[in-house]
Amino acid sequence: MLDDKKVMMSGMQSTGMITLGNYLGALKNWVDLNDDENLKCFYGIMDLHSITVRQDPAELRKSARNLLMLYIAAGLDPEKNCIFFQSHVSAHPELSWILNCFTYMGEMSRMTQFKDKSAKHADNINTGLFTYPVLMAADILLYQADYVPVGKDQMQHLEITRDIANRFNNIYGDVFTIPEAYVGKAGAKIMSLQEPTKKMSKSDENPNASIFLLDDKDTIMRKFKKAVTDSDGFIAYSDDKPGIKNLIDIYRAVTGKTVDEALKEFDGMGYGKLKEVVGETVANELAPLQARFKELSADKAYIDGVMKNNAAQASYYANKTLRKVKKKVGFIELPR
Numbered sequence: 001m002l003d004d005k006k007v008m009m010s011g012m013q014s015t016g017m018i019t020l021g022n023y024l025g026a027l028k029n030w031v032d033l034n035d036d037e038n039l040k041c042f043y044g045i046m047d048l049h050s051i052t053v054r055q056d057p058a059e060l061r062k063s064a065r066n067l068l069m070l071y072i073a074a075g076l077d078p079e080k081n082c083i084f085f086q087s088h089v090s091a092h093p094e095l096s097w098i099l100n101c102f103t104y105m106g107e108m109s110r111m112t113q114f115k116d117k118s119a120k121h122a123d124n125i126n127t128g129l130f131t132y133p134v135l136m137a138a139d140i141l142l143y144q145a146d147y148v149p150v151g152k153d154q155m156q157h158l159e160i161t162r163d164i165a166n167r168f169n170n171i172y173g174d175v176f177t178i179p180e181a182y183v184g185k186a187g188a189k190i191m192s193l194q195e196p197t198k199k200m201s202k203s204d205e206n207p208n209a210s211i212f213l214l215d216d217k218d219t220i221m222r223k224f225k226k227a228v229t230d231s232d233g234f235i236a237y238s239d240d241k242p243g244i245k246n247l248i249d250i251y252r253a254v255t256g257k258t259v260d261e262a263l264k265e266f267d268g269m270g271y272g273k274l275k276e277v278v279g280e281t282v283a284n285e286l287a288p289l290q291a292r293f294k295e296l297s298a299d300k301a302y303i304d305g306v307m308k309n310n311a312a313q314a315s316y317y318a319n320k321t322l323r324k325v326k327k328k329v330g331f332i333e334l335p336r
């Protein structure tokens with residue numbers, strides 16, 4: 001779509017407060033691509049996806065706005081990247097409807113996230129939750145994305161996106177670019193501080209399990225102090241020691257150091273000291289982001305402007321694809 005550039009598309013749901021895991025696993029890597037001249041990047045704040053689970057409207061508004069400010073505070077430049085709210089670009093639900101008609105019940109029922117979420121929200125297994133991956137396919141295909149940086153848990157959704165796109169292309173010709181998983185610098189997979197064999201999650205019920213991006217230094221230090229380790233008493237990087245491994249992974253993801261470099265620094269340290277060092281490192285990494293977030297929170301006009309410009313830009317590209325799709329399936333274009 002953009003001649004010489006490759007297109008990248010990603011996003012996060014706008015529910016709750018994002019964690020250190022979201023930051024080190026995704027956001028920080030997106031920021032590193034700011035200056036890649038060969039890429040055009042679209043990042044969505046996926047508020048349409050958020051309502052597949054019941055949300056309080058005021059909370060949803062707040063977390064969506066916060067997410068935009070966190071993206072920017074983390075260094076994602078809204079001049080170089082298109083950062084938009086999914087609900088501001090009506091092409092998303094429109095294409096999603098069309099793609100629904102090219103997606104099978106059987107495919108959707110196999111999605112592991114649907115199975116997990118419907119078990120978790122047994123009182124509200126709505127059809128939006130069921131067709132969630134189709135909306136995600138629309139998100140990706142509207143921008144003719146070449147790459148989608150996704151974690152393991154979203155890989156199945158990317159696969160289905162490719163299947164739907166191929167199916168559509170087989171009928172109507174080359175309409176969609178077939179997206180691939182982005183395998184640049186792999187984002188770190190950060191685990192829960194309380195159950196280090198489980199991914200760190202923003203919806204974890206144990207508040208000590210996750211570091212949230214706006215946690216203050218005392219909170220960060222306290223959570224690391226309470227982090228679950230083991231009773232061996234020595235530092236090593238091994239799957240048999242998931243708690244220690246996670247602390248080292250966090251340290252590596254923040255500092256960019258290798259496992260060997262980290263192990264050398266931690267040589268002879270006790271667990272208490274290790275937790276303190278990692279906690280300090282994280283607090284220092286997040287401090288400037290938090291300061292910037294505070295500034296942005298006070299600048300409503302700037303954030304509103306970013307919202308407007310980026311929604312217009314996203315709509316421009318998305319509608320280009322949507323028009324083509326509508327024509328292909330046989331809808332009559334509104335005469336001008």
Ligand code: TRP
Pocket residue numbers: 009010011012013044046049135136139140148150154
């Ligand atoms: N489903 C993704 C998640 O929960 C969020 C998402 C929605 C997304 N649409 C997307 C990610 C498009 C990448 C591309 O993490």
